[in-house]
Amino acid sequence: AQTVTQSQPEMSVQEAETVTLSCTYDTSESDYYLFWYKQPPSRQMILVIRQEAYKQQNATENRFSVNFQKAAKSFSLKISDSQLGDAAMYFCASLIQGAQKLVFGQGTRLTINP
Amino acid sequence: GAVVSQHPSRVICKSGTSVKIECRSLDFQATTMFWYRQFPKKSLMLMATSNEGSKATYEQGVEKDKFLINHASLTLSTLTVTSAHPEDSSFYICSATRQLLATEAFFGQGTRLTVV
Numbered sequence: 422a423q424t425v426t427q428s429q430p431e432m433s434v435q436e437a438e439t440v441t442l443s444c445t446y447d448t449s450e451s452d453y454y455l456f457w458y459k460q461p462p463s464r465q466m467i468l469v470i471r472q473e474a475y476k477q478q479n480a481t482e483n484r485f486s487v488n489f490q491k492a493a494k495s496f497s498l499k500i501s502d503s504q505l506g507d508a509a510m511y512f513c514a515s516l517i518q519g520a521q522k523l524v525f526g527q528g529t530r531l532t533i534n535p
Numbered sequence: 536g537a538v539v540s541q542h543p544s545r546v547i548c549k550s551g552t553s554v555k556i557e558c559r560s561l562d563f564q565a566t567t568m569f570w571y572r573q574f575p576k577k578s579l580m581l582m583a584t585s586n587e588g589s590k591a592t593y594e595q596g597v598e599k600d601k602f603l604i605n606h607a608s609l610t611l612s613t614l615t616v617t618s619a620h621p622e623d624s625s626f627y628i629c630s631a632t633r634q635l636l637a638t639e640a641f642f643g644q645g646t647r648l649t650v651v
Contacts, residue, residue, distance in 0.1 A: 454638050464626060466579075466642035512578060519636055521567055525578045 423448045425515050427526035434503045435534050441488075442498045442529050444513030452518035455489065455496045460528075461509040469511070472496065500531075508533045537563050539631050541643030548619055548650055556614045556646045558629030564609035565631035569640065570602075573626040585612050586635070619650040 424447045434440035446455065457469040472480045472489050479487050484501045500507055513526040538561040548554045558568055567586050571579040583599075585591040585606035593599045601623075603615040612631075616623050626647050630640040 464573075464628075464645045466628065466630070468639070471639075516638055518638075521584055521632075521636060522569075522581055523630075523640060528576075528578050530576075 423450075423515060423517060423524045425513050425524050425526040427511075427513055427529050429529045430527070431530045431532070433532040433534055434500075436503055436505060438503055439499060439501045440503055440531065442500075442511050442513075442531065444496045444498070444526055446494050446496060446513070446515050446526075448494075448515065448517065450517045454516045454518070455487075456514040456516070456523070457485070457487070457496075457498045458512045458514060458525075459507075459509045460512065461506075466512075470498065503533050505533050505535060507531060537631075537633065537641040539565075539629065539641045539643040541629055541646050543646060544644060545647045546649070548648070550620055550650055551618055553615055553617045554619055554648060556616075556627055556629075556648070558612045558614070558631070558643050560610045560631045560641070563631075563633050563641075565612070565633065566609065566635050567632045567637070568606055568612035569630045570604060570612075570614050571628045571630070573628060573645075575626075579628060582614075616648065619648070621650045624648055624650045 426445045453474045455472045459467045459469050470482045486499045488497045510528045512528045514523045540559045542557045570582045573579050582597045583591040583593045591604035606612040628645045629643045
């Protein structure tokens with residue numbers, strides 16, 4: 422079975438500071454993908470960043486980067502220089518290669534304090 | 536980019552009636568579409584996976600006779616909530632992929648269903 426766990430229901434950070442959101446996953450497969458999605462108040466799901474499990478290098482997208490620890494099955498998201506527009510629910514998700522279904526974590530609500 | 540559009544964005548219906556939600560891929564052919572349900576402040580719960588031209592595959596615990604899914608074309612999938620009741624009130628989200636077993640999904644903006 423494939424599971425994704427986000428242990429932080431809520432996080433807050435001061436504007437311009439850095440915040441890290443945690444995610445752990447469990448799978449017996451070797452080929453899989455990991456994602457972070459953002460869901461702002463509009464409820465539109467937006468892909469923030471993705472990581473292929475076979476790649477050792479951590480993915481980065483501008484202010485967003487991940488710390489992918491494959492042995493520990495950990496996939497945290499770091500947001501640098503936090504902006505008010507980063508306030509949202511963040512979901513970690515996994516997808517097994519060859520499967521169709523995304524498995525989501527419980528979500529972390531991120532608040533940005535001005 | 537790949538755009539997925541859901542319609543309507545909000546709908547209110549009377550208890551006992553049926554309501555249809557559409558999910559369209561606007562600029563690509565969607566081999567597979569997914570339907571999710573999201574409760575307030577909760578994660579997305581996959582309801583069913585729909586491959587074009589095939590019957591939808593429902594997740595355990597989802598009533599297939601209540602949540603009818605049709606994926607008759609490569610750009611349109613519909614979710615019909617039959618004989619809706621207040622407990623069916625929720626936020627429904629669709630997503631689509633360009634090809635079978637694709638690793639990137641594109642999400643619609645969601646539909647807020649309220650059953651009164």
